[in-house]
Amino acid sequence: MANTPSAKKAARKIARRTVVNGARRSRMRTYLRKVEEALASGSQDDARAALKAAEPEIMRAAQKGVLHKNTASRKVSRLAARVKALSA
Known part of the structure; x- marks a missing residue:
């Protein structure tokens, strides 16, 4: 227990x-879950919209110290790659 x-x-x-x-x-995490759900549904339009909403939230978390900057960038990058892969 703190004394001073x-x-x-x-x-x-x-x-x-x-x-x-x-x-x-x-x-x-709520925004990340929405992106994951959109990816699972297979709708690229929904996934793209969810990613567009999630990216600022992830970067804000990094800015506020909840995540490391590189971790946030990696998450955004991997999600963007998965959304892009839906069209292929």
């Missing part, structure tokens, strides 16, 4: 940040 006032304050800050990051992560 600064450690107690740090613990409060971490708790608040954890809640915020959890919400951001959940929101991002």
Whole structure:
């Protein structure tokens, strides 16, 4: 348990940040799930629209520190490749 006032304050800050990051992560995963569902349905138009909505969310998560920048870029790249492959 935190003993010093600064450690107690740090613990409060971490708790608040954890809640915020959890919400951001959940929101991002929701958008990812929508892209996955669109890919599974086989509709390229739906998949393209879902990806267009998901990409800013993924990059926002990276910007806010929920994901690493390279991880976010990799996710977007792989999703885009899968959406592109639907037409082939």
